[in-house]
Amino acid sequence: MRRILTIVVALAAAAGTAMAQQRPQYTQYALNNYLTNPAVGGIESYADMRTSYRGQWAGVEGAPETMYVTFHGSIGNPDNAKTSPKSRKANKYGFSSRNSYKKAVPHHGVGAVVQVDKAGLLRTSTFNATYAYHQPLTRYLTLSSGLAGGLTQYNVDVERSRVLDPSDPYLVGGNMSASKVDVGVGLWLYSPDFYVGLSGMQLLKSKQEIVTTDDPAMSLQPHFYGTAGIRFQTSNDLAVVPSIMVKATGSATPAVDLNLRALYAQYVWGGMSYRHNDAWAIMAGVNLNYMFDVGYSYEVATSSMSRVSAGSHEVVVGFKLNNASKVLCPQWVW
Numbered sequence: 439m440r441r442i443l444t445i446v447v448a449l450a451a452a453a454g455t456a457m458a459q460q461r462p463q464y465t466q467y468a469l470n471n472y473l474t475n476p477a478v479g480g481i482e483s484y485a486d487m488r489t490s491y492r493g494q495w496a497g498v499e500g501a502p503e504t505m506y507v508t509f510h511g512s513i514g515n516p517d518n519a520k521t522s523p524k525s526r527k528a529n530k531y532g533f534s535s536r537n538s539y540k541k542a543v544p545h546h547g548v549g550a551v552v553q554v555d556k557a558g559l560l561r562t563s564t565f566n567a568t569y570a571y572h573q574p575l576t577r578y579l580t581l582s583s584g585l586a587g588g589l590t591q592y593n594v595d596v597e598r599s600r601v602l603d604p605s606d607p608y609l610v611g612g613n614m615s616a617s618k619v620d621v622g623v624g625l626w627l628y629s630p631d632f633y634v635g636l637s638g639m640q641l642l643k644s645k646q647e648i649v650t651t652d653d654p655a656m657s658l659q660p661h662f663y664g665t666a667g668i669r670f671q672t673s674n675d676l677a678v679v680p681s682i683m684v685k686a687t688g689s690a691t692p693a694v695d696l697n698l699r700a701l702y703a704q705y706v707w708g709g710m711s712y713r714h715n716d717a718w719a720i721m722a723g724v725n726l727n728y729m730f731d732v733g734y735s736y737e738v739a740t741s742s743m744s745r746v747s748a749g750s751h752e753v754v755v756g757f758k759l760n761n762a763s764k765v766l767c768p769q770w771v772w
Contacts, residue, residue: 476568477584477626480547485511510549
């Protein structure tokens with residue numbers, strides 16, 4: 439079992455990126471930073487639910503496929519519609535000025551993340567529950583700290599394998615699985631104009647390890663994320679939002695994602711993304727109403743995978759629940 443798990447986990451890690459990233463990667467990370475930082479939970483006054491499907495390297499047999507559902511909401515964060523007249527006043531498009539906005543209040547955030555990642559014979563299922571506390575530092579700055587805890591299960595579907603020797607003792611006994619308790623932490627500093635986040639996931643060393651080897655490329659390891667974004671309001675109806683994510687593990691050079699989005703009238707957005715030495719992408723989305731939004735991205739590999747892959751597709755669908763003030767575009771994480 440350990441021999442098969444060692445091989446499959448190593449292949450899955452290589453499939454994720456060339457930088458030894460073992461966790462799923464997303465082109466549209468800016469639409470759901472909660473995936474990598476539990477401190478984002480409860481940042482808005484409404485409850486946020488998002489689901490996504492990512493098909494990586496179309497046309498390649500056994501290529502990674504990732505699905506997730508996230509849900510988080512706030513406790514003690516009053517809705518804009520119930521606040522005083524001094525709250526943020528928006529123009530006809532819903533944008534607010536720098537000097538007139540709803541000040542954040544101390545509040546809690548709770549939520550959960552469910553992810554399923556498939557790569558070849560390996561299926562990785564993750565469930566995490568999260569808690570965050572948002573504390574205003576000044577009129578413009580709020581700091582949130584978050585904690586995530588849950589379980590990750592790895593399953594190797596041996597029955598789907600095609601082998602030359604069916605009597606191989608390592609392939610007898612059906613599917614194989616192992617589980618690991620997971621813990622993550624995060625910090626998120628935000629204002630009406632920018633955000634900065636730091637987080638770490640897979641921080642707990644479980645007593646039941648998937649791989650027993652000294653090769654760091656074949657072992658589960660902590661992942662660290664640094665995220666930042668800034669919003670430039672170029673006019674009443676146009677905002678430009680560049681952002682960056684730096685991903686690192688203990689055994690690899692940090693990987694960098696660059697993202698640039700333009701949002702028009704809060705309804706329609708488009709942009710481009712670049713992952714260093716890996717891929718570039720185009721993306722677009724629309725906020726259909728005060729409850730529903732959708733985003734799509736098409737990614738082209740710049741690595742050697744470009745010779746065999748027809749690209750990667752990613753769809754994100756979002757729901758704003760209990761949105762009494764009819765927020766069209768997220769006010770704090772854009």
